[in-house]
Amino acid sequence: MKNILKNFSALRLITVGCLFIFCACSESDDEKKAPGLYIEANGIQTWEGASVAVNGTASNYAGLSKITLSIDDWSIKKEIDLSSQKPVVFNYNWTFTVPMTVSSNFNTSLSVLVEDVNGRTTEKSIPVTYLPDTDAPVFVKAPQQNIAVDLDPETEQGTYSFTFSYRDNRLVKTVKVQIPDLIWEDERATGTAEDTYSALINFTATGVYPYGIILTDYSGNTTEYNGQFTVIPSETEGEIQDYAQMYVFNAEESPAGYVAGYYRYMSRNDAYVYSALIYAPKANTQIAFVPTESIEGDYFGVSPYVETKLMNNNGYVLPVTVQEKGYYTVEIDILSKTYEITPYVVLANTYTGTLTITGTGWAHADWTFSNPMSAVDSANPYRQAIVLGVSNAVQAEMAFTDGSWNIQWKGNGSSWYEASSGANFAFKAGSTGNFRVIFDTAILWATVSFE
Template structure:
């Protein structure tokens, strides 16, 4: 019989009970069922789940398979006498008691129809909890609360969720300047804390400490900033939003400065950016202009997204790299997360083509391929200022044109897509009378392109 015990996600234990049948000779009839255990020990913990599954076999037929541990209240018997199978597959889900003692044994007993038995003890030991709880609700470093002058207070609605892989113990809320120090007991693997806290004006450091049953802690800090409500310009549920590099000027770009953010729900938008340096700064606009509705963060609270062109400051991206960006205009919040380009992201050769450049005839290609740095491809060309038609451009693999970056655009946004089947399609287009050097950049990780004036 082969018996496999494995704890979900944690424990892999194979119990094999094997009887080798080499014939039906009389001298084999008194042989007890064979029992082979590849591992003599299970490491587990209270509340854990262990799956016992396996296959039993014996040439004279099986009477029963029993798993028992008196201290844990386990006594599972598979009664097989009615069928007397020579082969039996089973699955048994064993739940470790919350009050389980350890250094106990799980007894495996096999009985054949002739009453012969084989037994094996498997040691049940405790595995220490080394994992800290996880705060599921991501709190910004500073939280803005508007002060209501009529009510003479500012109210913060605290609502956090947290989890642990085993068992939670409690969560502690500390706001020293408010003389708040509260510990709330929690059971199970998931917890939630909701509180409405009233403040006067000022800044209030907050500490949340989550502790699990094993004594592991997770500490989260933030600062609640309470101030008179800041004025904000009216805004709409726009069909599309745009994210821009706040450290550069829109006038320096001929195309691609405004990168689209797709509308995901009412007042909610999602986009992608590449931060080429630490402390990269971005704004969000409702149109392809810096003179209209412009969203940034409060100069006092760097987590409060608001619309006030000339008052707000840029959102800062601490580290360089690729990021996903989410904004909620009504909730006045934003979030960012690191993006890791997939292994299939294109990194082969690319050349740019189009019309309105002196480096090659319309729809020709330059003499050299685009220079590549990671997923970013660049080429410096000379734009003809007197070119009368709408300028167009795209990028393609040099060798066989089997990979082409094409452009799409409609009322919901725009973007580039990868044509790998010669499907055909649009190309980027723009109007400009600029005469001089330009740098064209294609990024295959986020499928975006820009054309920028070369002024140095």
């Protein structure tokens, strides 16, 4: 029995010893392995000034000591010290900026070197190449093509603050402005993706001075823009205020023909800046601007000499011309004496169905639906009209509906909006009789005029 126990004990010692030897051998093998290294990208395509992110994972059984990322051609190097942590797995994230001084069409490589606590290393590289750029810079806000400059007759001086903004999908390299007849040139290095150019330009004589702008990016893509300064003797202008609102109206029509809606409300976007959606019923529609619902007093139009100069001088200025029929956004800046008219794209879900009028003071019964309105222009489904009799000369109220109570449009004098309840738009007809009502669902505006 003793021999059996001795043999069993010896066998157990041998087994434990073998297990110890086996474990020790396995650990030694793992420690001899070089670190594992993974780079998320197989290659990088980029350009000068760009920020580039490099991500990946390093691992090692013994523990990691450091990770070094570098681009020798550009003298870029980043070392991540892991000696105090000694992680067995580490996810690295590094962002570098491509130098602005690199040559076009560069072809270099990014190296990632990982080292473990025993000094063993693994290194991998991926190519870093130039990504061609074919997109030219663009103007965010271009200057007017015909700019008016007032020349003081006493000092024979005229100064204009010339500004415009621009951007590029990468970086703009230079901005160049030339005024040949003034023998004036200004070229600036920018190195930014988006910026604003500003310069004071002095004139000493009346005349027309063409100007040119060239935007160039780092790939050599260019955008050119041309216009002119028209220098004229100073014109008299009335004082202006930062009005609470402005109104735009069709200067070819008379306010006497309307009882409501002739003056289209313009909202104040910023100090001295106002905008509204309008409809030009024909090519070369003439519009003007006033701060109150009256053509007496302050009246804004354009200079007889320069059609882009917006100014306040009732009886002197001319209306602004809208070149083509259609919908537009009109924005005016009465302080800088400028305006902008841009096409408005009607929203896809704009209502084009049946329209009727309901309310009080009409020849048909109060709060019943009128006959359906009809299109003013067969090519425009948004503008509908109807001729209705008004029975209350003092006050009539109206709302537009879809021929039921499902959809209603109500107004407050400055805007129209969809609502299921609330006050209706009220107006004073001044007399009974027939009136023509137009409602435009594209810009949500209504007019009431004598028939």
